[in-house]
Amino acid sequence: MIHHQHDIVIIGAGLAGLRAALETSQVADTAVLSKVFPTRSHSGAAQGGIAASLANASDDSWEVHMFDTVKGSDYLGDQDAIEILVKEAPATVIEFEHMGVPFSRNPDGTIAQRRFGGHSRPRACYAADYTGHVLLHTLYEQCIKHGVNFYSEFYVVSLIMNKGNCCGVVALDIIGGELHIFHSKAVMFATGGYGRAYKITSNAHANTGDGLSIVYRIGIPIEDMEFVQFHPTGLYQHGILVTEGARGEGGYLLNRDGERFMKRYAPEKMELAPRDLTARAEQTEINEGRGIDGKDYILIDLRHLGAEKIMERLPQIHDLALSFVGVDCIKEPVPIQPTAHYSMGGIPTNKHGQVVIDKDNTPVKGLYAAGECACVSVHGANRLGTNSQLEASLFGRRTGKTMAEFLQREEGFTPLPEDAAKPAEEEIAAILGNEGKESVAQIREELQVSMMDNCGIFRDEKKLQKELEIIKGLQERYKHIHIDDKGKRCNTDLIDALELGHLLDFVEVIVAGALNRTESRGSHYRTDYPKRDDENWLKHTLAYRTDKGPRFDYKKVVITRYQPTERKY
Amino acid sequence: MEITFKILRFDPDKDKKPYYRKYTVKVEPGMTVLDGLNEIKWRQDGTLSYRRSCRSAICGSCAMTINGVNRLACNTQILLLKRKTIVVEPLRRFPVIKDLIVDMDDFFEKIAIIKPYLIANSPAGPRERFQSPEDRKLLDEAVICILCGACTSSCPSYWYNKNYLGPASLFKAYRFIFDSRDEGTEERLRIISDRDGLWRCHSIFNCVEACPKSLNPTYAIAELKKKIVTTKL
Numbered sequence: 001m002i003h004h005q006h007d008i009v010i011i012g013a014g015l016a017g018l019r020a021a022l023e024t025s026q027v028a029d030t031a032v033l034s035k036v037f038p039t040r041s042h043s044g045a046a047q048g049g050i051a052a053s054l055a056n057a058s059d060d061s062w063e064v065h066m067f068d069t070v071k072g073s074d075y076l077g078d079q080d081a082i083e084i085l086v087k088e089a090p091a092t093v094i095e096f097e098h099m100g101v102p103f104s105r106n107p108d109g110t111i112a113q114r115r116f117g118g119h120s121r122p123r124a125c126y127a128a129d130y131t132g133h134v135l136l137h138t139l140y141e142q143c144i145k146h147g148v149n150f151y152s153e154f155y156v157v158s159l160i161m162n163k164g165n166c167c168g169v170v171a172l173d174i175i176g177g178e179l180h181i182f183h184s185k186a187v188m189f190a191t192g193g194y195g196r197a198y199k200i201t202s203n204a205h206a207n208t209g210d211g212l213s214i215v216y217r218i219g220i221p222i223e224d225m226e227f228v229q230f231h232p233t234g235l236y237q238h239g240i241l242v243t244e245g246a247r248g249e250g251g252y253l254l255n256r257d258g259e260r261f262m263k264r265y266a267p268e269k270m271e272l273a274p275r276d277l278t279a280r281a282e283q284t285e286i287n288e289g290r291g292i293d294g295k296d297y298i299l300i301d302l303r304h305l306g307a308e309k310i311m312e313r314l315p316q317i318h319d320l321a322l323s324f325v326g327v328d329c330i331k332e333p334v335p336i337q338p339t340a341h342y343s344m345g346g347i348p349t350n351k352h353g354q355v356v357i358d359k360d361n362t363p364v365k366g367l368y369a370a371g372e373c374a375c376v377s378v379h380g381a382n383r384l385g386t387n388s389q390l391e392a393s394l395f396g397r398r399t400g401k402t403m404a405e406f407l408q409r410e411e412g413f414t415p416l417p418e419d420a421a422k423p424a425e426e427e428i429a430a431i432l433g434n435e436g437k438e439s440v441a442q443i444r445e446e447l448q449v450s451m452m453d454n455c456g457i458f459r460d461e462k463k464l465q466k467e468l469e470i471i472k473g474l475q476e477r478y479k480h481i482h483i484d485d486k487g488k489r490c491n492t493d494l495i496d497a498l499e500l501g502h503l504l505d506f507v508e509v510i511v512a513g514a515l516n517r518t519e520s521r522g523s524h525y526r527t528d529y530p531k532r533d534d535e536n537w538l539k540h541t542l543a544y545r546t547d548k549g550p551r552f553d554y555k556k557v558v559i560t561r562y563q564p565t566e567r568k569y
Numbered sequence: 570m571e572i573t574f575k576i577l578r579f580d581p582d583k584d585k586k587p588y589y590r591k592y593t594v595k596v597e598p599g600m601t602v603l604d605g606l607n608e609i610k611w612r613q614d615g616t617l618s619y620r621r622s623c624r625s626a627i628c629g630s631c632a633m634t635i636n637g638v639n640r641l642a643c644n645t646q647i648l649l650l651k652r653k654t655i656v657v658e659p660l661r662r663f664p665v666i667k668d669l670i671v672d673m674d675d676f677f678e679k680i681a682i683i684k685p686y687l688i689a690n691s692p693a694g695p696r697e698r699f700q701s702p703e704d705r706k707l708l709d710e711a712v713i714c715i716l717c718g719a720c721t722s723s724c725p726s727y728w729y730n731k732n733y734l735g736p737a738s739l740f741k742a743y744r745f746i747f748d749s750r751d752e753g754t755e756e757r758l759r760i761i762s763d764r765d766g767l768w769r770c771h772s773i774f775n776c777v778e779a780c781p782k783s784l785n786p787t788y789a790i791a792e793l794k795k796k797i798v799t800t801k802l
Contacts (some may be wrong), residue, residue, distance in 0.1 A: 487583070
């Protein structure tokens with residue numbers, strides 16, 4: 001066992017983790033742990049833009065951005081947090097520009113902005129369709145400049161708590177195979193999303209949501225997990241993201257009849273309706289036999305944009321469609337289908353990034369979270385495109401600031417409990433020693449396929465009940481797995497098994513939460529309860545782990561400026 | 570269609586020297602080399618180690634040598650290679666840690682050497698710094714680099730002299746030197762005109778061939794050479 005001591009440990013090196021690290025590394029001894037090298041983080045796969053009411057392309061204001069976001073969230077977003085998000089958005093983007101982010105430009109030299117779904121103004125600041133990539137790389141470059149301390153390819157296995165305080169993590173050095181204890185005064189989770197719970201996803205292999213179950217396992221609740229965003233445009237059969245910016249630039253969605261079917265679902269906004277509505281429209285077309293050749297896909301048509309605009313604004317989309325589905329989008333429409341994309345729910349936090357454990361927002365000392373793994377909640381039941389890059393960066397910075405302030409008050413380290421590494425050691429030993437007959441890949445495959453079928457865009461009681469049974473069966477089978485690799489060096493077989501253990505723990509919360517919420521709101525659509533029910537369900541779900549499955553409690557939605565009304569586009 | 574994957578394996582904890590191991594994979598149209606590796610790892614041999622994450626050619630994890638050419642496993646379609654046998658090896662010249670996983674510390678240190686961050690000491694003011702679309706266009710290629718290492722690993726100059734900065738590092742230098750907002754040109758030009766710097770590039774163009782994002786580091790290095798010749802240091 002190798003011991004380290006750092007004031008602050010940040011887990012995850014995407015936008016939230018890196019931005020927090022930049023904030024804290026100036027004033028405190030900070031370590032960033034990431035299971036992939038920082039620039040491999042999935043923030044880099046974001047394409048279309050980051051939202052801010054800069055008003056470079058039209059009139060705009062934070063109030064309009066706020067209303068769009070609240071309405072987009074189907075009124076489940078906390079409006080105090082949303083107000084912070086939209087008010088600080090312009091400063092966040094300007095700060096990025098000053099750091100060197102190569103945004104695309106208007107002829108007058110200002111940052112270019114494009115349209116995006118659910119935003120009533122052109123508000124997405126972009127760098128062609130590589131926005132996440134350049135934001136991530138710029139933050140990493142700033143981290144090099146400021147000497148941030150990275151532990152790359154370290155996989156966090158468990159959290160260390162003592163007397164209710166968080167005092168560190170246990171992590172596996174993937175390359176060397178040794179367990180390390182990181183003793184700290186503050187721990188921040190910035191571990192991203194969990195698209196890999198689904199078969200068709202835009203997410204990376206690494207997006208297995210480990211952070212969620214690490215905290216869930218030790219009694220901290222997770223919030224609003226039933227809200228899973230399906231992005232309307234994933235490359236057919238691959239799920240790889242085709243940016244919403246493609247529709248922002250004017251792309252059409254077409255069914256088998258060549259019809260722009262969105263006119264029947266969102267006559268005003270058409271293809272630029274929010275993602276929940278658009279993904280449902282597509283799935284309806286497919287379910288009613290209007291997919292291409294009656295199959296489970298439709299088309300996005302960019303041909304009318306012309307080669308020049310496509311190559312200037314959407315070069316990555318051109319490249320991806322060519323590489324993965326063999327289609328030149330200048331000449332042909334691209335086959336697409338909805339793809340599991342983003343988690344609105346996550347580890348509950350307050351506006352300062354402190355993890356909170358109950359409906360009264362009681363914080364856990366020393367524990368923080370931001371970005372997709374967290375739920376603050378600015379996205380409510382449905383996130384608008386380009387708000388996630390904003391949230392991760394902005395709340396990453398805020399959380400960093402909170403931790404820095406906390407350290408000024410906090411003198412010493414909470415002592416480590418005895419056997420701090422024991423749960424991690426036992427979990428790993430159990431996997432390495434298990435000689436069962438079940439395969440990790442097989443269980444994961446069955447999970448991903450069944451989640452797609454039973455807990456996807458359209459849900460009902462019967463399907464969700466069935467999925468809960470399936471998950472329980474898979475959890476049982478997981479106890480009898482075996483892995484081939486029993487060595488220490490680069491044991492990615494072991495990592496796959498650990499990740500599957502996490503997936504199986506928190507998917508139960510997604511499904512049970514979806515079963516529990518007998519209404520339709522944002523991304524959560526129950527065909528047996530198709531209406532939003534503000535009287536009973538205008539509240540956040542908190543799920544606590546028990547041996548019999550999740551126990552639910554609820555938290556009030558913060559409503560300040562905009563009262564819930566019917567949501568139409 | 571059945572395809573043979575011939576993979577260079579090496580676990581220094583167990584093996585005296587590297588060896589090739591063959592696997593047979595049933596390949597459907599559209600399957601990538603990464604899909605093939607996953608198929609092997611998930612269903613045949615879990616001890617095979619490689620890096621992968623985004624599987625959409627943006628994270629840069631899965632650069633490796635495929636039939637002798639450096640590529641990303643994730644955006645290389647197996648059937649388009651038109652071979653019955655696919656030979657997969659770790660990136661050349663980087664020390665092998667295990668199987669297809671190589672040590673990239675030196676690669677990233679060489680990126681850090683050229684000060685890969687905007688150097689702008691003039692106050693920026695409350696709004697964005699302005700940049701014309703024409704000036705921004707100079708960066709179109711360089712900012713797309715995903716730091717996968719395919720270029721540097723393919724460079725004969727780097728094979729012969731490990732101190733050479735290599736195409737990825739120089740491409741990063743180009744990204745800032747040709748950024749109209751940057752004020753660090755002189756200090757970077759001094760760094761890259763060092764004896765292990767850009768004069769080691771002999772325009773062999775391997776890096777251009779190797780780049781999985783179809784970028785042109787050789788062109789960028791040529792532009793940097795011009796810049797040095799025309800700048801008084």
